[in-house]
Amino acid sequence: MVKELGKIVLMIFLATIMIFSLNVVVVSAVTENDIKNKGDEINKTKEKLDGVEEELKGTLKQIDKLKSDILSYENDIEGLDNQIAGLETKIGEAEVNLKEAEEKYEAQKANFAERLVAIYEAGETTYLDVLLSSQNIVDFITNYYLVEDMAECDNNMLELMEKNRIEIETAKQVLEENKQNIESLKASKEKTVAALENSKVTQQNYANQLTEEEKELQEEIKKLEAEQQQMQAELDAASKKYEDEIANLGGSGTLQRPLKPGVGVVTCNMYYSSGKYHGAMDIGVAEGTKVYAAEEGIVLHAGWNTTGYGYLTVIQHANGLRTYYGHGNGTMYVEEGQKVERGQLIMLSGNTGNSSGPHLHFEVRVSPYRWVYGGGAGDCRRDPRNYL
Numbered sequence: 001m002v003k004e005l006g007k008i009v010l011m012i013f014l015a016t017i018m019i020f021s022l023n024v025v026v027v028s029a030v031t032e033n034d035i036k037n038k039g040d041e042i043n044k045t046k047e048k049l050d051g052v053e054e055e056l057k058g059t060l061k062q063i064d065k066l067k068s069d070i071l072s073y074e075n076d077i078e079g080l081d082n083q084i085a086g087l088e089t090k091i092g093e094a095e096v097n098l099k100e101a102e103e104k105y106e107a108q109k110a111n112f113a114e115r116l117v118a119i120y121e122a123g124e125t126t127y128l129d130v131l132l133s134s135q136n137i138v139d140f141i142t143n144y145y146l147v148e149d150m151a152e153c154d155n156n157m158l159e160l161m162e163k164n165r166i167e168i169e170t171a172k173q174v175l176e177e178n179k180q181n182i183e184s185l186k187a188s189k190e191k192t193v194a195a196l197e198n199s200k201v202t203q204q205n206y207a208n209q210l211t212e213e214e215k216e217l218q219e220e221i222k223k224l225e226a227e228q229q230q231m232q233a234e235l236d237a238a239s240k241k242y243e244d245e246i247a248n249l250g251g252s253g254t255l256q257r258p259l260k261p262g263v264g265v266v267t268c269n270m271y272y273s274s275g276k277y278h279g280a281m282d283i284g285v286a287e288g289t290k291v292y293a294a295e296e297g298i299v300l301h302a303g304w305n306t307t308g309y310g311y312l313t314v315i316q317h318a319n320g321l322r323t324y325y326g327h328g329n330g331t332m333y334v335e336e337g338q339k340v341e342r343g344q345l346i347m348l349s350g351n352t353g354n355s356s357g358p359h360l361h362f363e364v365r366v367s368p369y370r371w372v373y374g375g376g377a378g379d380c381r382r383d384p385r386n387y388l
Contacts, residue, residue: 071370071378073196080189087182091175098171105164221373227307228371235369238300239316242337245298251318255294255387256342258325258362259283267359270375270383277374279381280324280363287329287358289349293340294323294362294387302332302347309361310353313346321387322369326361327352 239246264285272278297315300322305312311328329350334340351358364387365380372379 069199070196071372073192073199076192077189077196080185080192084182084185084189087178087185091178091182094171094175094178098168098175101164101168101171105161105168224307225371225373231305231307232369232371235300235314235322238336242298242300242316245337245339246316246318249296249298249316249318251295251297251321251342253319253321253387255317255321255323255364255384256292257388258291258294258323258360259285259289260292263289264360269385270381279375279379280326280361281384283360283362285349285358285360287348287350288331289360290345291325291328291347291349291360293342293344293346295321296342297323297340299334299336299338299340299346302334302336302338305353308354310355311347311350312353315340315346320367322365324361324363324365326363327355327359 264283266281267284268278268280268282270278270280291313293315295315295317297317299313300316301312301314303311305326309324309326311326311330311332313325313328313332313334315323315325317323325347327350328347329352331348332346334344334346340346349358349360355361362384364382364384366382367380369380370378371381375381
């Protein structure tokens, strides 16, 4: 009887374990399925944004081309403004110098005129008269040196006046040239501004013709660009903050692999297999893999990023290079403003942000760090393979 009771208890115990295990499997299966669905959803969204140029019709392509033209015009206008400002400063300085030279010249003329008047009022006394009026040899020698000093003084004054006159003429010539140059630059700026406004009007006309779907895609592109501009402004501010440290950085212009040799597999380079633009190197690795600085540099960012990179580290190097290490798991070994050495541990890889699976997003950008959607003209992203 005891044995039978023991068997029953044992069977109930085993059944309980099986039911509990089954529930765990079911729960695990559901959780994994949810994660997979979420990953697929993220992947589809990313594919849509990264490859939206494939879906653009002629109208949107025209808008994108005009956007590039507008950016070029804006850069030209900024350059012209800088040149105009520089010339206006030179003109201001030249006018001040010219005024001082003219005042000095007029004072010298007045002094010399007073001397001539004094000589006239004293009669037609010449240097020879002074010498002949000497009473003796000592008086003669004294008068000789006096006359010599007077003649030298007169000559020096005349030479100085002539030098100042030439300086005035030169200053006037430079001033006139600068004024002509500034008028030419202003005319060029007016033409460029007109071209810019025409491009904007044309772009808006194209935008008015977009379908609702195309407008949605265009808004997504604008959002991406705005996010990138905001991130770029923050990084540039950090770069300015640490400019002294950055100026002292060394480096050969080459980079080392951000992972240990043999770790991870490259799953994507500058373009996806579909031909859509990616702009970086993706290396598939397990979450928690150690990531290292590709070169000596100053950390500009180390933490969460809202533009899809998840946990991100950005390092400024010499030679105008910046490297991005995206989708970390949140474990960061560096902080903003810190100097890192080549090969130094900076973070652990993960699957955060706009990521469909565990990997390291490794990106290289060059000055002036301008991000252009789809890798268009002027985009700052470069193929990491050219630096490794």
